[in-house]
Amino acid sequence: MAFFEQHIHDAPTTFLSKYVISFDHKVIGKQFLWYGILFLGIGGMMALMIRWTLAFPGEPFPVVGHFLFPNTNGVVPPDTYAMLFTLHGTIMIFYAITPILIGAFGNFCIPLMIGARDMVFPTLNMLSFWLAVLSAVILLVSLFTPLGGAAGGWVSYPTLSTLIGSPGIGQTLWCLAIFVLGVSSTMGAINYIATIITLRAPGMGYFDMPLTVWGLWLTAVLNALFLPVLGAGVLLLIFDRVFGTTFFLAGAAATTGSGDPVLFQHVFWIFGHPEVYILILPAWGIVSDLLAFFSRKPAFGARATALSMTSITVLSTVVYGHHMYTTQMSPLLTQSFMMLTMTISIPSAIFFANWLGTLWKGSIRFQTPMLFSLGVVFVFGLGGLTGLYLATVSTDLYLHDTYFVVGHFHYTMAASVLLGGFAATYFWFPKMFGRMLNETLGKIHFWISMVGLNGVFMGMMIVGYAGMHRRIYNPFVYEFLQKLIPLNMFITYSAIFMGFGQLFFVANFVYSIWKGPKATQNPWEVGTLEWTIPSPAPHYNFDVIPVVKCGPHEMGNPNLNGRDFQYQTEELA
Amino acid sequence: MTNLATKNLSENEKGEEIVSSIGMIVALVSFAMLFATLMMGFAMFRFTAPVWPPAGMVKPSLVLPGLSTFFIFLSSISFIWFEKNIANKKGLIFTIILGLAFMFTQSLLWHQLKSVGVLTSSGIYPSIIYTFTWIHAAHIVVALGFLVWLLVVVLKETNTKALLRASSVGKFWHFLGIVWFIMFLTIFVL
Numbered sequence: 001m002a003f004f005e006q007h008i009h010d011a012p013t014t015f016l017s018k019y020v021i022s023f024d025h026k027v028i029g030k031q032f033l034w035y036g037i038l039f040l041g042i043g044g045m046m047a048l049m050i051r052w053t054l055a056f057p058g059e060p061f062p063v064v065g066h067f068l069f070p071n072t073n074g075v076v077p078p079d080t081y082a083m084l085f086t087l088h089g090t091i092m093i094f095y096a097i098t099p100i101l102i103g104a105f106g107n108f109c110i111p112l113m114i115g116a117r118d119m120v121f122p123t124l125n126m127l128s129f130w131l132a133v134l135s136a137v138i139l140l141v142s143l144f145t146p147l148g149g150a151a152g153g154w155v156s157y158p159t160l161s162t163l164i165g166s167p168g169i170g171q172t173l174w175c176l177a178i179f180v181l182g183v184s185s186t187m188g189a190i191n192y193i194a195t196i197i198t199l200r201a202p203g204m205g206y207f208d209m210p211l212t213v214w215g216l217w218l219t220a221v222l223n224a225l226f227l228p229v230l231g232a233g234v235l236l237l238i239f240d241r242v243f244g245t246t247f248f249l250a251g252a253a254a255t256t257g258s259g260d261p262v263l264f265q266h267v268f269w270i271f272g273h274p275e276v277y278i279l280i281l282p283a284w285g286i287v288s289d290l291l292a293f294f295s296r297k298p299a300f301g302a303r304a305t306a307l308s309m310t311s312i313t314v315l316s317t318v319v320y321g322h323h324m325y326t327t328q329m330s331p332l333l334t335q336s337f338m339m340l341t342m343t344i345s346i347p348s349a350i351f352f353a354n355w356l357g358t359l360w361k362g363s364i365r366f367q368t369p370m371l372f373s374l375g376v377v378f379v380f381g382l383g384g385l386t387g388l389y390l391a392t393v394s395t396d397l398y399l400h401d402t403y404f405v406v407g408h409f410h411y412t413m414a415a416s417v418l419l420g421g422f423a424a425t426y427f428w429f430p431k432m433f434g435r436m437l438n439e440t441l442g443k444i445h446f447w448i449s450m451v452g453l454n455g456v457f458m459g460m461m462i463v464g465y466a467g468m469h470r471r472i473y474n475p476f477v478y479e480f481l482q483k484l485i486p487l488n489m490f491i492t493y494s495a496i497f498m499g500f501g502q503l504f505f506v507a508n509f510v511y512s513i514w515k516g517p518k519a520t521q522n523p524w525e526v527g528t529l530e531w532t533i534p535s536p537a538p539h540y541n542f543d544v545i546p547v548v549k550c551g552p553h554e555m556g557n558p559n560l561n562g563r564d565f566q567y568q569t570e571e572l573a
Numbered sequence: 574m575t576n577l578a579t580k581n582l583s584e585n586e587k588g589e590e591i592v593s594s595i596g597m598i599v600a601l602v603s604f605a606m607l608f609a610t611l612m613m614g615f616a617m618f619r620f621t622a623p624v625w626p627p628a629g630m631v632k633p634s635l636v637l638p639g640l641s642t643f644f645i646f647l648s649s650i651s652f653i654w655f656e657k658n659i660a661n662k663k664g665l666i667f668t669i670i671l672g673l674a675f676m677f678t679q680s681l682l683w684h685q686l687k688s689v690g691v692l693t694s695s696g697i698y699p700s701i702i703y704t705f706t707w708i709h710a711a712h713i714v715v716a717l718g719f720l721v722w723l724l725v726v727v728l729k730e731t732n733t734k735a736l737l738r739a740s741s742v743g744k745f746w747h748f749l750g751i752v753w754f755i756m757f758l759t760i761f762v763l
Contacts, residue, residue: 236704267614
């Protein structure tokens with residue numbers, strides 16, 4: 001027996017071994033999906049509270065306000081506001097997007113798409129999920145500690161995050177939660193890297209892998225390299241807070257010796273910049289695949305797309321300084337970082353052009369996953385272009401820490417990734433649960449989300465350009481910002497509209513799991529390996545390990561008879 | 574002789590070997606990034622300080638850190654000896670004993686520092702000494718757990734699976750030795 005065939009164990013029978021302590025990559029993927037969607041809801045509610053405060057300062061938050069904030073008659077208090085934006089960022093990045101894109105679709109898609117029966121380290125996989133749960137519990141517990149949860153921003157810069165800035169235990173628990181989550185994600189990354197290197201089906205070279213797998217693999221590499229950097233940072237912060245070390249304390253804050261608060265910023269962004277690519281790379285891969293599948297054409301320049309994603313991965317490690325132009329960095333350094341950052345636009349432009357090339361003259365099917373993928377093309381284009389203003393030192397000095405930054409990174413990290421995640425959910429739902437999601441509800445969900453999020457994030461960029469700073473409880477105490485009240489109200493209404501649209505998704509998702517129409521083996525008519533097996537994917541995926549004979553997007557070939565796609569297991573027509 | 578280099582492996586066992594080395598190497602790269610970040614922070618403090626150690630501190634004597642270095646060096650050597658033939662468990666037992674001796678000298682070091690009034694809160698240099706040795710020692714404790722587990726494995730059987738486990742645990746143990754040596758040089762000697 002060759003190694004890639006993997007032993008087949010009996011299917012688990014008890015509830016505990018089947019759904020809770022499962023070693024099966026498909027079940028772990030679904031667990032991560034539920035986990036991510038739960039936190040997406042929590043983070044989204046927090047976003048609505050932030051938006052409410054900014055549009056209607058001093059007015060009680062509707063419906064649940066009186067229950068949540070009884071001391072202030074339902075108005076979000078300033079300290080809670082700081083906690084809300086801190087935890088909104090933390091939860092969305094580490095507990096919603098990471099589990100959905102990397103945890104859920106990484107686990108579910110990698111073995112299926114490369115023709116493997118499971119991950120190489122199933123136990124590590126199981127531990128990775130349960131450590132993520134432990135981390136989530138720590139984070140949620142921190143909300144109920146005497147002084148509340150962390151409130152120093154999701155970046156937790158000292159001195160705000162030291163004992164002087166946040167004396168409560170909430171910040172310590174935040175650091176601990178992030179550390180545990182880092183361990184969990186690193187475990188996942190080790191698993192993904194080893195699986196993709198060793199378990200590709202016979203005949204599948206690296207360029208025969210679907211681009212989804214490319215994206216996930218590059219993400220795993222960045223995760224394994226840079227999460228430990230953040231781990232070291234929060235570990236030192238924990239030591240500063242618990243054992244009285246002085247790494248990040250300086251000036252009057254330090255009783256003896258002297259640390260350096262800016263050191264944390266360096267450490268944070270050495271991790272933090274790769275992190276934004278950790279979040280976006282899986283979405284890029286998924287979109288590159290889906291655009292080809294629904295245009296019924298081979299992906300234009302698939303090899304170039306894969307290579308430009310790789311070069312972005314490499315470049316992403318050397319540009320972190322553009323987050324710190326205002327920390328009195330030497331001009332020589334800021335200019336170097338500016339140039340390196342601008343360099344990223346070359347590979348980005350290459351794969352973006354490839355996306356457009358894929359769409360060009362395709363016979364496009366506007367099904368829900370395709371709509372979401374096209375949405376990603378639009379919002380990522382906008383997000384990428386506005387990034388140029390922030391990479392340039394001269395414009396960044398003005399725009400730094402304004403809502404322009406918030407709008408920009410929400411376009412790239414939130415809107416693109418969220419739409420990419422939804423595209424993936426609509427696309428792989430049949431293979432996950434064996435049923436189809438409702439197309440009409442999906443399309444309503446798409447249009448509401450698309451209009452809503454553009455209203456929110458475009459509005460944010462405008463108010464930011466007008467000078468409104470982020471993280472201020474009530475910006476309208478400043479006279480020059482009072483004219484922005486109507487625009488802020490528009491943003492908030494857009495956010496509420498978008499939040500309302502998600503109800504369609506939740507209803508559709510929950511209903512379709514049990515009551516949706518049964519999915520056929522290959523509902524989207526595409527040729528990658530996961531569609532050669534029944535829906536939902538059976539225990540241990542493949543009866544016989546497939547032999548790969550062509551690339552993942554061989555579609556619309558005139559030599560094909562009767563259908564316009566071919567499976568990866570078939571000789572190229 | 575039972576060792577990985579001379580043994581004829583089946584297709585499946587070769588796969589197992591590749592997977593476990595890839596897994597362990599990626600894990601070690603992650604650990605290396607953790608320690609590299611700590612070292613980067615240390616370098617920043619070190620090179621921006623006008624005098625080192627700062628604030629009138631003196632470096633601790635080299636006796637205890639030197640002993641630690643000696644023990645961990647010997648433990649790596651004895652592990653290499655064990656890997657040559659894992660049927661002979663003496664090498665592994667020596668490694669465990671030397672690892673415990675390393676932990677003992679480390680705790681003596683902490684005790685000695687504390688007794689002369691050098692605490693974690695006494696400034697950046699003690700912060701670095703305590704934190705870095707703690708983080709390293711935490712890894713050593715985990716690695717000692719792995720070594721004991723490995724001893725249980727090889728007492729039961731010395732097949733290819735045990736060889737692969739020995740090779741993985743060995744990589745981790747040698748890695749921690751190297752990290753300690755770098756810390757010894759940069760924090761205590763230079």
